[in-house]
Amino acid sequence: MDSQTLSQLLDRVIAELLAQSVAEKNVRVVVTGDDISSLPETLSCLAALEQAGYQLWVSFSHSASQSTLKSACVDALRQRGSRAGFDRSPPHYEALYLPALSVNSMSKIALGIRDNLACEAVFQALQHRKRVIATLHPQCVDSTLPLPLLARLEGYAQVLESYGIALSGKRAAHASPVPVSQSAPAAALPVAGKKRLITLRDIRLLASGEALRIAGNTLITPAARDEIQRRNLTVIHG
Structure with missing residues (x-):
């Protein structure tokens, strides 16, 4: 630094x-x-x-x-x-x-x-x-x-x-989305019941019109919530 x-x-x-x-x-x-x-x-x-x-x-x-x-x-x-x-x-x-x-x-x-x-x-x-x-x-x-x-x-x-x-302190520019080829298949993301944390990267990998299903105790980061609202995506709890 x-x-x-x-x-x-x-x-x-x-x-x-x-x-x-x-x-x-x-x-x-x-x-x-x-x-x-x-x-x-x-x-x-x-x-x-x-x-x-x-x-x-x-x-x-x-x-x-x-x-x-x-x-x-x-x-x-x-x-x-x-x-x-x-x-x-x-x-x-x-x-x-x-x-x-x-x-x-x-x-x-x-x-x-x-x-x-x-x-x-x-x-x-x-x-x-x-x-x-x-x-x-x-x-x-x-x-x-x-x-x-x-x-x-x-x-x-x-x-x-x-x-x-x-x-x-300095935050690295690592909030950009991860390429799909380096992450879990997009088809696996709509059902996220076992994930404890949903980030902006997860939301950006969702296709338009897909719903995100999460458990009741799953955390969603503020940036991910903003992206959900911007894209008008549906979040299903439970």
């Missing part, structure tokens, strides 16, 4: 938080993954928040704690004179921030799985109407990945946004 892109990312993160009119400025931070290469960007974001006057409370996911990421992050913050608290959540906080959100955590949050610290923190924050902001790990927007996987990751990102989570 170049300096201009990082600067824009930091500006947006801070702007999201400054938009809240609050007396206190506690921000809960959960660091995920085990990729040490994401640390410089994470440190830059945290430093920018502290410079804006926010008190940070930093926790680490299991994978981050089991790798060198946690110790490196704590050491770097302390060397910079950070006032951050570690491994505990404040009794009151105004926002939850997830820097360099890992693919694993993003996917689990989108699917409603609550088996790690990041997922539990997100659902707790949403339940209590706290602002949730995340910057995506580069692996979430890696344009070298196969197109079907990129489309799936974009679908997960859109689901997070539908929950009310603000996603900051």
Whole structure:
């Protein structure tokens, strides 16, 4: 990530938080993954928040704690004179921030799985109407990945946004439809009862006049809903 892109990312993160009119400025931070290469960007974001006057409370996911990421992050913050608290959540906080959100955590949050610290923190924050902001790990927007996987990751990102989570950072141009030859046959798509997530890619593969049959607990991304409405397609639940 170049300096201009990082600067824009930091500006947006801070702007999201400054938009809240609050007396206190506690921000809960959960660091995920085990990729040490994401640390410089994470440190830059945290430093920018502290410079804006926010008190940070930093926790680490299991994978981050089991790798060198946690110790490196704590050491770097302390060397910079950070006032951050570690491994505990404040009794009151105004926002939850997830820097360099890992693919694993993003996917689990989108699917409603609550088996790690990041997922539990997100659902707790949403339940209590706290602002949730995340910057995506580069692996979430890696344009070298196969197109079907990129489309799936974009679908997960859109689901997070539908929950009310603000996603900051560069999004790869991977929302374009996957060619039919690289995906499931179009004939299999009208009946999607076993799919837990319907994305824009799925809708674009439907022929005009086809109905989409889904289970009651299936998630439809906002972009997919817009396409359904634009094409006046029929969705059958059950």
